[in-house]
Amino acid sequence: MRTSWADSVANAESSAFATGASASTTDTTAANATAAAVVSAPRPPRAAYVPPHLRNRAASSELPATPSADGSSAAKLAPGPGAPSGGSRSDIPVETSGDNVPPPVSTFADIDLGDAVNENIRRCKYVKPTPVQRHAIPILLAGRDLMACAQTGSGKTAAFCFPIISGIMRGPPSQRQRGSKTVCPPALILSPTRELSIQIHEEARKFSYQTGVRAVVAYGGAPINQQLRDLERGVDILVATPGRLVDLLERARVSLQNIRYLALDEADRMLDMGFEPQIRRIVEQMDMPPRGERQTMLFSATFPREIQIAAMLFGIGNDDGPLMSPEPVTVLPCSPLYEMRLASDFLFNYIFLAVGRVGSSTELIVQRVEFVLEPDKRSYLMDLLHAQKVNGAYGKQALTLVFVETKKGADSLEHWLSMHGFPATSIHGDRTQQERERALRSFKNGATPILVATDVAARGLDIPHVSHVINFDLPNDIDDYVHRIGRTGRAGKSGLATAFFNENNSSLARPLAELMQESSQEVPDWLSRYATARSSYGGRNRRSGGARFGGRDFRRDSSARSGGGEYYGGGNGYGGGPYAASGYGGGYGNPGLTSAWD
Numbered sequence: 001m002r003t004s005w006a007d008s009v010a011n012a013e014s015s016a017f018a019t020g021a022s023a024s025t026t027d028t029t030a031a032n033a034t035a036a037a038v039v040s041a042p043r044p045p046r047a048a049y050v051p052p053h054l055r056n057r058a059a060s061s062e063l064p065a066t067p068s069a070d071g072s073s074a075a076k077l078a079p080g081p082g083a084p085s086g087g088s089r090s091d092i093p094v095e096t097s098g099d100n101v102p103p104p105v106s107t108f109a110d111i112d113l114g115d116a117v118n119e120n121i122r123r124c125k126y127v128k129p130t131p132v133q134r135h136a137i138p139i140l141l142a143g144r145d146l147m148a149c150a151q152t153g154s155g156k157t158a159a160f161c162f163p164i165i166s167g168i169m170r171g172p173p174s175q176r177q178r179g180s181k182t183v184c185p186p187a188l189i190l191s192p193t194r195e196l197s198i199q200i201h202e203e204a205r206k207f208s209y210q211t212g213v214r215a216v217v218a219y220g221g222a223p224i225n226q227q228l229r230d231l232e233r234g235v236d237i238l239v240a241t242p243g244r245l246v247d248l249l250e251r252a253r254v255s256l257q258n259i260r261y262l263a264l265d266e267a268d269r270m271l272d273m274g275f276e277p278q279i280r281r282i283v284e285q286m287d288m289p290p291r292g293e294r295q296t297m298l299f300s301a302t303f304p305r306e307i308q309i310a311a312m313l314f315g316i317g318n319d320d321g322p323l324m325s326p327e328p329v330t331v332l333p334c335s336p337l338y339e340m341r342l343a344s345d346f347l348f349n350y351i352f353l354a355v356g357r358v359g360s361s362t363e364l365i366v367q368r369v370e371f372v373l374e375p376d377k378r379s380y381l382m383d384l385l386h387a388q389k390v391n392g393a394y395g396k397q398a399l400t401l402v403f404v405e406t407k408k409g410a411d412s413l414e415h416w417l418s419m420h421g422f423p424a425t426s427i428h429g430d431r432t433q434q435e436r437e438r439a440l441r442s443f444k445n446g447a448t449p450i451l452v453a454t455d456v457a458a459r460g461l462d463i464p465h466v467s468h469v470i471n472f473d474l475p476n477d478i479d480d481y482v483h484r485i486g487r488t489g490r491a492g493k494s495g496l497a498t499a500f501f502n503e504n505n506s507s508l509a510r511p512l513a514e515l516m517q518e519s520s521q522e523v524p525d526w527l528s529r530y531a532t533a534r535s536s537y538g539g540r541n542r543r544s545g546g547a548r549f550g551g552r553d554f555r556r557d558s559s560a561r562s563g564g565g566e567y568y569g570g571g572n573g574y575g576g577g578p579y580a581a582s583g584y585g586g587g588y589g590n591p592g593l594t595s596a597w598d
């Protein structure tokens with residue numbers, strides 16, 4: 001039974017990769033048995049895919065986007081040759097809003113980044129800008145603050161690095177405080193994990209080669225002395241994790257007084273509770289110039305709608321003042337509203353950019369969900385890996401990333417896989433930095449083509465040849481799922497994501513089903529039934545109904561709402577409240593509500 005299931009998976013993988021088509025999900029006996037106990041619901045028809053922001057609208061393929069009176073626009077962009085193609089789909093929904101949005105460009109030649117940067121773009125073999133780059137680069141070159149949301153693997157790093165490098169080249173030379181060891185970089189890029197900081201630094205170095213712009217990285221877990229020596233040689237772009245940066249600031253080895261560019265990669269993560277104290281300290285309580293005097297850019301593949309609502313509620317330093325005055329509210333330091341407040345503290349008269357499907361369409365990630373009971377997970381995993389090995393579906397270089405929930409679980413699964421003849425390594429927060437970097441290297445070069453990881457590897461990492469992401473343990477939050485599966489299917493390549501679902505994940509059923517439907521994946525009947533059962537008694541994932549792939553700028557819709565007070569007073573979870581009720585928290589599958597994109 002199991003063997004044939006695994007074989008069918010492998011065959012489906014082969015054909016999916018050959019055709020680029022979505023593969024169907026195989027229900028298991030366990031799934032059927034359990035699903036039978038769940039409320040029965042008709043299977044949703046597999047509708048033709050309509051980009052979310054174009055639902056309920058006449059289709060338009062005009063280029064470029066024409067800003068409307070309120071400064072917003074929606075357009076479909078064709079990726080064009082050279083950029084990650086997005087596979088079979090060539091139309092990409094894009095939404096921008098804010099005052100006087102600079103128009104997008106079509107080619108790198110249309111942007112004045114300077115000869116040296118242009119040469120580096122050629123060296124990187126980037127022929128065309130990706131959609132997020134086409135929009136974000138002109139906005140940033142115009143000096144505007146930006147909240148940008150584009151899918152995983154769509155080239156966001158270059159979208160903020162190119163304008164920063166170009167701006168530094170044109171600006172005054174970096175200064176150091178006289179007679180002191182304190183460096184004062186003009187640009188700061190913050191990212192949530194050490195490995196991501198290392199990667200962004202490598203990218204920034206490539207992009208700034210022979211430009212005279214110097215990028216330095218600082219992250220925890222590595223000896224600080226080497227990083228201090230690096231800083232002493234001068235720094236224009238400091239890429240850092242928040243903890244190590246705070247350390248450097250406290251030692252007075254770095255001053256933020258000259259910061260002209262502040263980029264938060266994985267911004268939604270940086271603004272959540274885990275990082276909030278450090279981010280607030282860095283941005284507000286040190287010597288960094290205030291918003292408006294520096295340029296701030298927030299990038300991510302996911303922005304919970306709470307952060308966007310904050311933009312509207314708190315005005316975000318718009319020239320015209322707040323768009324609406326919120327009722328006096330108590331913002332508890334343990335709620336997404338607190339994140340909202342943070343976002344609002346950072347940006348000034350910003351532009352909101354959402355790229356729904358970019359070079360690497362998530363439709364190119366074939367998503368499968370299998371019902372697997374906890375005790376069966378290892379043997380299912382082994383079947384999958386065997387099938388991959390035997391069928392050689394992905395070729396020699398194929399890498400598999402397996403996500404688990406706990407550090408202990410990662411160690412134990414790595415050990416078990418190795419014992420069973422599958423060369424595996426692992427990465428998680430309890431491993432030393434040296435071990436983490438060694439594990440990543442050995443995964444990247446194929447010595448251990450299976451990497452067992454916790455969420456420390458979920459965001460941002462750009463590892464070529466990751467052809468399969470397995471959610472051995474599903475995360476609790478749908479946004480984390482989006483980032484995890486985004487480690488495959490990058491830059492226009494296909495990918496496969498398999499998730500093991502069981503009763504423990506029932507709170508994820510609805511957002512998962514919605515996400516799969518939204519990206520034209522086939523949702524298994526049993527999962528739809530779980531989703532229906534879950535919503536019928538009110539359960540919602542925190543992010544459900546949120547703008548997973550961008551969404552829309554909530555400033556545009558302020559007139560449709562009565563005020564902010566109700567939202568705070570709601571107390572029925574973040575998916576509820578007046579925004580959901582008036583159509584902003586809807587999403588797929590609820591005909592009464594429109595999508596957050598509409």
Ligand SMILES: Nc1ncnc2c1ncn2[C@@H]1O[C@H](COP(=O)(O)OP(=O)(O)OP(=O)(O)O)[C@@H](O)[C@H]1O
Binds near residue numbers: 082083126150
């Ligand atoms: N214009 C381009 N043409 C071709 N490839 C590109 C272009 N821009 C970026 N890439 C490549 O696309 C890949 C993904 O880029 P990047 O890591 O910046 O994605 P991302 O949007 O930041 O993803 P994530 O949300 O997962 O962090 C990288 O390998 C990068 O080199």
